[in-house]
Amino acid sequence: MSEEMVPGTQFKSLIEQDMQDCYLRYSMSVIVARALPDARDGFKPVHRRVMYSMHKLGVVPNKSTVKSARIVGDVIGKYHPHGDSAVYETLARMAQDFSLRYPLVFGQGNFGSIDGDSPAAMRYTEAKMNNMGALMLEDLEKDTVDMGPNYDESLEEPLVLPSALPNMIVNGTSGIAVGMATNMAPHNLREVGAAIHALAENPDLTGEDLMEYVKGPDFPTGAIACGRAGIRDAYLTGHGRVRVRARTEIETDSKGKSRIIVTEIPYMVNKAELCKKIADLVRDKRVDGITDIRDESSRDVRIVIELRRDAVGEVVLNNLFKYTQLQTTFSIYNLALVNNLPKLLTLKDLLQVYIDHRLEVITRATQFDLKKAEARLHIIEGLRIATQNIDEVVQIIRNSKSTEDAKQALQTRFNLDEIQSQAIVDMRLAQLTGLNIEKLEAEYNELIATVADLKDILEKRERRIAIMLQKLDAVVDKYGDDRRTTIGEAIDDSDDEDLIAEEEQVITLSREGYIRRLPIDTFKTQSRGGKGIIGAGLKDEDDVEQIFTASTHSYLLVFTNKGRAYWTKVYRLPEGARNGKGRPIVNFVGLTDGEKVQAIVPVRKFGGYFCLVFATKKGIINKMDLKLFSRPRKAGVNAISLDEDDELVKVQLVGLTEEEFKASEAASELDLGEEDSAAEVAENAEEVEGEEVNDENRPIPHDLLMLATKNGQAVTFPISCFRAMGRGTHGVRGIKLAEGDEVISLLWLKAGNKVLTITEKGYGKRSEPGSYRITRRGSKGVKNLNVTDKVGPAVFVDSVADDYDLIITTKEGQVIRIKADSIRVTGRNAQGVKAITLRDGDSVGDATALPSVEDIEQDSAEAKETFDKVEGVEVDDDSIVKNDGEDNDVMPKENPEEV
Structure with missing residues (x-):
């Protein structure tokens, strides 16, 4: 039409x-014709044609090798009219012991390497079928498989091979088709043989039962398969992911210098590219602590990674696992052709398809042998008749005019057929001797028994199964070997931690955003009689902004001015020298433009009676259970909701007693008043005139918090006076600010410490915590500093011990380090004394209080003791890798005026 x-x-x-x-x-x-293997023999057409062509050429194990070009040419000319490179690559891969668990071809010459080197040209290499390859074609001549025409119908080729070797399972395969792909893992022959044995004898076995025999993939390059969950998924559903790690060890010489030795690498990893990738990471400073990389491999893999003397081998190795192919994921997808249709196969399916195929091969081979035996028996029966009537037979033959007349006469006289009469006519006189007649009778009896036995095999499935298993056992006994790939436990960051010694570290963050960690022993003074000061070891790092101690196993919660929270581990930070600068913190947490780190909180466990208290520049405070931050995301989470003109100032981790925690949880909204009482207003007015409330000796409760402002106000209240909220909420008013004032610090008051204040004009003072009257949350508070033009507003307020060092930095870069106790103790509303002499036009920009080694060790010991008592919640470290999206777990914003 x-x-x-x-x-x-x-x-x-x-x-x-x-x-x-x-x-x-x-x-x-x-x-069907190119990309997916047949589930019976595990071969794609090109593999099958290469093996069959070698079989027809006589390039078998007991013969000499021939040029690969001859094999490739025969394959292309007779069976596979496609590019020679694809055929040669197939031939070469079947000869590579790092590609196939059990190679099928013996190659002579350069057939490529694990470094990614290509095989030499086919005119230079030689090959032949090896013993494993010969198993694939065993009994092919017995009509055990169907044959089909080649591409021009001039020859026939097998549509599948007999496959005495369970090639599909032990060697695996991969291929990409249209809209589908397959990726099957290699396995150990002994384990597969045992599983086939068990399933053939008991077809009711489940996939779980078969996993008792087949432990997991067994890669030709060895390495370690981490975890069984992915293996279980693959065996029960046909699809799973297995994480594979290189086999490594860390050696330490007598001088304390370490090296990482890699002896096995994951399957299909290019060793040369792996070494290059490690070198690139070292050059780009993404992995620290490596001084040299050497490939000392010969027949076995050996990569030596030299480490810097101060590098922690486990940390470097974990980074290499993270950033290189020392750790890969093998995605198993057991897709193969069953009855010429693609099907996703479980472990049981794979084994059952092979068993069914082998039973069919054995059945057809038995039928072939039976047909041959019956044909011979038919001839022997005719010969027996002739020997029993030899005189008459001779007379008939002598009296016949021709051979055809003799055959016809014999058929008529003894009721024989054409084949039998021809055998009698062809019989030589030597066969009429007594000895030959006895041999004829023996052969007859043997053939009778053979035919009966073959018919019994065809009638009984259990006999065919026994024959199959007997042949398989012979293959396993001869060619089976030990497992190369170790099945290890599942790995995650907690497992990585177990490799790292738990040590106390001093963490420093500079004002420029550089972070580092150092062993606490680095700062212990060797001087006679004096206390070790943390600051004494900082040398040129006088711009340090935060300093604290944490265990290598601790988590670090990083909070920014925009109210976001990020998460990292201490052992991931670089271990630097005392006078080193460290690395930018943006290398460890994903800060966005305009974000600045305001607080870093070390946490040993997420659990117990711990909470985080947040303070903003506009006087808002919030309290949250520490457990809410145990599952952060790579892109960070919203810790606190901020107004557009507000920002986070400080985050304080507070450990409470059980009673304090319950009181905090039960805080009533009726107790959260935010207005100053008349008495408080009057007291504030009196304090402006210089009169102080003298209660310096009042004991300090454990749970007191203080908010300090730029213009000299301070409000002190117990943490239990306001309730905890959800992550991402707004919070409640902590202090009522006068116009132009803002919060600059949040303090957790500690008994024995003083409240230290530094002003913009270089004045400082220390005050007893007991002199700060406890007021209602949300009030104007009391005087902390008498702000005048002489002293200027406050720029720094903190709770410090007498033996702290104080580093004061000016806006023009002047730095001074003084002892905290060199600033005298005064009343809380005094102006203080000069702490630093400023140049004209200069002013104090910031200050940092550095504790002594003794103080920080004591704090660390107390924190460890407190955390060790609590039961930690499960931390999903993987979430910071898997989830790059925005934080959706945000609770609604609360209006502080309504609360």
């Missing part, structure tokens, strides 16, 4: 239908 005769829509429909049919035929051609 012409186009004009067909309406437009109908013509379009015909084109669409034709395109669909053509594409479907093309897809099935690719799937």
Whole structure:
């Protein structure tokens, strides 16, 4: 029908239908004839044709090798009319012991290497089938498989191989078709043989039962398969992911210098590219602590990674696992052709398909042998008749005019057929001797027994199973070997931690955003009689902004001015020298533009009676259970909701007693008043005139918090006076600010410490915590500093011990370090004394209080003791890798005025 005769829509429909049919035929051609293996022998057509061509050429194990070009040419010319490179690559891969668990071809010459080197040209290499390859074609001549025409129908080729070796399972395969792909892992022959044995004898076994025999993939390059969950998924569903790690060890010489030795690498990893990747990471400073990389491999893999003397081998190794192919993921997808249709196969399916195929091969081989035995028996029966009537037979033959007359006469006289009469006519006189007649009788009796036995095999499935298992056991006994790949436990960051010694570290963060960690022993003074000061070891790092101690196993919660929270581990930080600068913190947490780190909180466990208290510049405070931050995301989470003109100032981790925690949880909204009482207003007015409330000796409760402002106000209240909220909430008012004032610090008051204040004009003072009257949350508070033009507003307020060092930095870069106790103790509303002499036009920008080694060790010991008593919650470290999205777990914003 012409186009004009067909309406437009109908013509379009015909084109669409034709395109669909053509594409479907093309897809099935690719799937069946090129990309996917047959589940019975595990071969794609090109593999099968290479093996069959070698078989027909006589390039078998007991013969000499021939040029690879001859094999490739024979394959292309007779069976596979495609590119020679694809055929040669197939031949070469079947000869590579690092590609196939059990190679099928013996190669002589350069057939490539694990470094990614290509095989030499086919004219230079030679090959032949090895013993394992010969198993794939065993009994092929016994009509055990179907044959089909080659591409020009001039020859026949097998549609599947007999496959005495369970090639599909032990060697695996990979391929990409149209809309589907396969990736099957290699396995150990002994384990597969045992599983086939068990399933053949008991077909009711489940996948779980079979996993008792097949432990997991067994890669030709060895390495370690981490975890069984992915293996279990693959065996029970046909699809799973297995994490594979290189086999490594860390050696330490007598001088304390370490090196990482890699002896096995994951399957299909290019060793040369792996070494290059490690070198690139070292050059780009993404992995620290490596001084040299050497590939000392010969026949076995050996990569030596030299480490810097102060590098922790476990940390470097974990980074290499993270950033290189020393750790890979092998995605198993058991897709293969069953009855020429693609099917996703479980472990049981794979084994059952092989068992069924082998039983069919054995059945057809038995039928072939039976047919051959019966044909011979038929001839022997005719010969027996002739020997029993030899005189008459001789007379008939002598009296016949021709051979045909003799055959016809014999057939008529003894009721024989054409085949039997021909055998008698062809019989030589030597066969009439007594000895030969006895041999004839023995052969007859043997054939009778053989035919009966073969018929019994065909009648009884259990006998065919026994024959199959007997042959398989012989293959396993001869070619089976020990497992190369170790099945290890599942790995995650907690497992990585177990490799790292738990040590106390001093963490410093500079004002420029550089972070580092150092062993606490680095700062212990060797001087006679003096206390070790943390600051004494900082040398040129006088711009340190935060300093604290934490265990290498601790978590670090990093909070920014925008109210976001990030998460990292202490052992991931670089271990630097005392005068080193460290690395930018953006290398460890994903800060966005405009974000600045305001607080870092070390946490040993997420659990117990711990909470985080947040303070903002506009006087808002919030309290949250520490457990809410045990599952952060790579992109960070919203810790606190801020107004547009507000920002986070400080975050304080507070450990409470059980009673304090319950009181905090039960805080009533009725107790959260935010207005100053008349007495408080009067007291504030009196304090402006210089009169102080003298209660310096009042004991300090454990749970007191203080908010300090730029203009000299301070409000002190117990943490139990306001309730905890959800993550991402707004919070409640902590202090009522006067116009132009803002919060600059949040303090957790500690008994024995003083409240230290530094002003913009270089004045400082220390005050007893007991002199700060406890007020209502949300009030104006009391005087902390008498702000005048002389002293300027406060820039720094903190709770410090007498033996702290104080580093004061000016806006023009002047730095001074003084003892905290060199600033005298005064009343809380005094102006203080000069702490630093400023140049004209200069002013104090910031200050940092550095504790002594003794203080920080005591704090660390107390924190460890407190955390060790609590039961930690499960921390999903993987979430910071898997989830790069925005934080959706945000609770609604609360209005502080309504609360």
